[in-house]
Amino acid sequence: MTVVELGPERCDALLRFFGDLPEGDLTFIKEEVTDPDTVRSWATGEAAGGRWVAVDTGGDGTDEVTGYVAVRPLPGWSDHVGEVRLVVAPSRRGTGLGRALARQALVGAVSSGLSKLVVEVVAEQGSALALFSDLGFSGEALLRDHIRDRNGELRDLMVLAHHVSDTWAGMDTVGIADELGAPAG
């Protein structure tokens, strides 16, 4: 498995990945992920950049996308803030893929000059909370009864945030500062 920036050659595999995801998981991406023109536009035009995929290449040379992460800058006066959207194929969860993708997103976002990242997670979702907390994210808002789950039950949504300058020392502990060529500490 490798994590690579999304390029035109991976768009068909990414469309297959989105097509196979349960509907509830698609809501985390917040974009028209089953529309081929939309997905292809992510790899070329103005919307390109800030998206990575985890890829397995089979014996026959066919690529399979097993995870996706994006960091989308917010508009206007919040354009220093990136929103992270992450999803891993249900069959591959619990193998460290989410962690690897989130880490890549953090490195990419810091490199591109974003100074704050946010991610929305369902309040009780242990794996998402664990992996983002380990990357220096912490709870910044709790929105009660903000979403409906697959059974129509209301659930709380947490907004986790990562302030890049505040957590620079923290990033050093996960080896990211070195990766960016930054001074430690």
Ligand SMILES: CC(C)(COP(=O)(O)OP(=O)(O)OC[C@H]1O[C@@H](n2cnc3c(N)ncnc32)[C@H](O)[C@@H]1OP(=O)(O)O)[C@@H](O)C(=O)NCCC(=O)NCCS
């Ligand atoms: C959240 C998500 C991306 C995690 O992906 P993943 O590949 O399973 O994550 P990892 O395997 O890297 O696991 C991350 C950590 O969570 C832990 N974890 C897994 N399930 C857990 C649970 N139910 N409770 C607590 N911790 C859990 C893992 O043990 C791992 O920690 P470790 O490395 O110390 O063992 C995946 O579940 C997913 O795609 N969910 C739907 C979309 C979503 O919620 N996205 C997040 C907001 S955009």
